[in-house]
Amino acid sequence: MYGFEAMTFNIHGGYLEAIVRGHRSGLLTAADYNNLCQCETLDDIKMHLSATEYGPYLQNEPSPLHTTTIVEKCTLKLVDEYKHMLCQATEPMSTFLEYITYGHMIDNVVLIVTGTLHERDVQELLEKCHPLGMFDSIATLAVAQNMRELYRLVLVDTPLAPYFSECITSEDLDDMNIEIMRNTLYKAYLEDFYRFCQKLGGATAEIMSDLLAFEADRRAVNITINSIGTELTREDRRKLYSSFGLLYPYGHEELAICEDIDQVRGVMEKYPPYQPIFSKLSYGESQMLDKAFYEEEVKRLCLSFEQQFHYGVFFAYMRLREQEIRNLMWISECVAQNQKSRVHDSVVFIF
């Protein structure tokens, strides 16, 4: 029903769209970031944040503050907002909102599994998990010894179960295949999310396919760069790329055979939307790539607010808030460790 969302969207989605747009206007602005970057101590940051929407979450924190507390409280705010929206949502929006959290779920599973592999305390690991990606039996993950057990014991109950079909092996878990598992899961998740959005149709499909395609391409580039110099074969590498996006399928062919960062660059520069990202980097450099990608992503996410009557705004809002929390974490870390000169290295201004 493309083009007719305006007639019916507001019946179920209008209230929540209003809510999410309201939340968006509470995002920190460039002026806020400028002020935050000038802070001398974490208390200054708290003081500045208390004038923003984070105020109620931070005001009752006793004074010697830690970076983790700030991040925790800011995340808590996001989680509260998310839960509120999820409570109000009806189908299919509630499913859409749930899809947003699956990425965190995958990360949490990987975190716990890697942690237990290195014999860390489960409680400690649980605290590090992103609260959006929690599910009931998450702590049981520690019991599993291999992928098959992992799936059979725990994940079969979670929404991640269908994504596992491709990576069930009886091999023992190790760092390498955990990482492969993460990427396989993520690939399956992105593809599923993409299909779901296509099914929703209308402006949601249009905007989300653009955002997800960007995400898929970014992952493809990251996988390529990270797997250079490892024992991952070309075939295996190709299997980890999601089967949609701007790079699919010819870009993937080329990425699969890349041997160093400059070759990746050569591949990517053929695609006009990614040209400006790579042209900013000097040859052989990959550190600033993350930031460049984040900046591009933020730009695209902000653009999705320009159109009305679609679910992309929810995805965009969650992503923007997460970026904001990453920014706050970076700023707080820099302030706490007296590295103020590096503050601007990783902060991505949203507005």
Add this chain to the structure above:
Amino acid sequence: MADDRGGGWFPPMDLFRSEPMHLVQLIIPIESVHLTVSYLGDIGLIQFKDLNADKSPFQRTYAIQIKRCGEMARKLRFFKEQMSKAGITISSKPNLLVDVHLDDVEARLGELESELIEINTNNEKLQRSYNEFTEYKLVLQKAGEFFKAALSSAEVKQREYNKSPHNQPVESLSIPLLKDDELKLGFLTGLVPKEKAMAFERILFRATRGNVFLKQTPLEEPVVDPTSGQKVQKNVFAVFFSGETLKSKIVKISDAFGANRYPFTEDLGKQTHMITEVSGRIIELKMTIEAGLLHRSTLLQKIGEHHEHWNHVVRKEKSIYHILNMLSIDVTKKCLVAEGWSPVYATRQIRRALRLAAIDSSSQVGPIFRVLHTKKLPPTFFRTNKFTESFQTIVDAYGVARYQEANPGVYTVVTFPFLFAIMFGDWGHGICLLLATLYLISKEKKFHGQKLGDIVGMTFGGRYVILLMSLFSIYTGLIYNEFFSVPFELFGPSAYACRDDSCSDATTMGLVKVRDTYPFGVDPTWHGTRTELPFLNSLKMKMSILLGVAQMNLGIILSFFNALYFGNRLNIWFQFIPQMVFLNGLFGYLSLLIIAKWYTGSQADLYHIMIYMFLSPTDDLGENQLFNNQKTIQIGLLLLSLIAVPWMLFPKPFILKAQHNRRHGNEDAYMPLEDIDDTLHGESNADCEGDHKFDFTEIFVHQLIHTIEFVLGAVSNTASYLRLWALSLAHSELSAVFYEKVLLLAWGYNNVAILIIGIVVFIFATAGVLLVMETLSAFLHALRLHWVEFQNKFYNGNGYQFRPFSFSLLEDESKLN
């Protein structure tokens, strides 16, 4: 701007123009600055300007103190939360006699907080072990029951088995089935939250491939979970398994599910021993916890006594430091410079406060007070009392008056309730409203500063508006002669009587006037006659137009006073006069006709006169003529009104242009340079050089819009006042319906039950529809008539409110939050 108040011809009137304000500068030596600001806050008559707007909050001078205050406020919130958890009420009377220093409060709060936290952690530890023991006890009891039940059922089975003649008797139950050393059957017991029990069982099954035996029973009462401290519904479980690998798996899983495991023995003797031991520990712990709680509550009680006072001090200090942050610090760092608006009359009070502060802080140099000259628009400040306040709020809700412009609030005090009453005319309803509002006024002391609900709060805020509204509706109700739509012969007998026996109530035929006209209001005989509606409609309609024209004239006259006060002759000659001519030429004339018709009792058709005054002004009026020379006068008025339109439209923009050219005629060559200057100086220059930019088209279009609005508005606004008639009609008809179709109908059945139902329905309909909803709608219509029809004639409403720094306002705010 002229300093004499009231615009010349009138004696000074407090509310008519806002207080004259001036921008003052205070230079305060740094040692006395805190005390000075505190004293100024006590007076509450100065609105400080933020002189550090470009600095972020933590870069300001007193950021540290504000942080300290914030920290103290946090501690106070913590105490409050703890107190409300412990059910201790905060004593409401602040003992303000003791003047405490901020540092002392801070130290005291710190001590108390650490003490409280220590007590809390101790208590928590004790509570935790107490909860653990309670759980353990429950596990012992319930799991004991498992074993007993299993044993007894096994015995029953064995007995049955033995009874049957075909079977050989088997060995005693006490001999184990398997040899101990071959395979060890282990078991674990514990508690698992009820909502996780299913998942727990499922995972156990999956993880062990079904090689466990799980037994669960739910506990009847929720238990307190030791880790979270929440009351949770739990199940007692016992898992039986074989082998060490399985054990470690099960332990991991039960940890993951937050299931607390407790040791358990099969031996019955040991079990009872353990139960008694655990019970003993529980009693011990309970006593310790109670002692701890007592200690805690005495501590909290002690805090509760001072809480309000400390809160007050902290809030006050914080507001002082906020103000101090708005002051700019001198380069020598020896004094602070404050700027702010204050009413002129407050100068002496401020000077005294400054002197006092200098003496009290034993500073060697007194603060310097001086008045700055500025072209910025000062804030608007009306000195209202509790009576006029709510009326002023009605005006301010539309827009705050521009500095010193004529304030419609003065007239609103009377016209607002009066217009309301015209729509709400019924002295029965008026008395109900009066009683309600008298109740609110009598409870004024009790309700004031309390947090009321939304609706009650609003009603309470407008109690004096409602008081006047009800008084006026009693008055208009008497004029309409309506008391719940029943007429009364209050002011003597009706002037009409039947000529003979043949006439009935429902007719006017046959009624003759036997006495003088009814002395006050509508003659009761009109009520219920067939001609009642035509008569009342014509009366109320005409009355509405008269009132409307009068109020609009008042609006235009106020625009004259504004023009006079601000010395704007152009507005008098090219706005006020043509507007008066236009409005009165058409609708003033209509009002005149109405009065003339009432006075002479003529049968002339006023619609006809008004319509044909435009369509064919030269035609003969015929029977519609009310007075001599009417035609000539009409043509004259029509011509005047026609002239008034271009008179309003053209001269003003052209004269403005000419004035502008004369003033800047020889500076034209330098204009570009000035423009650059403007952008350089930014804000500070923009408003003092506002008249430099002159855009003729803009002004002309503005004047065009203004003229069109006025000309069309004159017609539509007059028509808009007809809502007075419409609402009044609706009100009287509704109350007639409720009276006749509910009360009289029920009365007609001669049945007590029906009568009671009828009365109940009548009361609720009257209260709900007439007293609440009609009040609301009449209020809204009166509001509209004031905001739109009256105020658009003269009111700019683009000023800003005077918000002084005042401790009493601060207290009010915090009370309401």
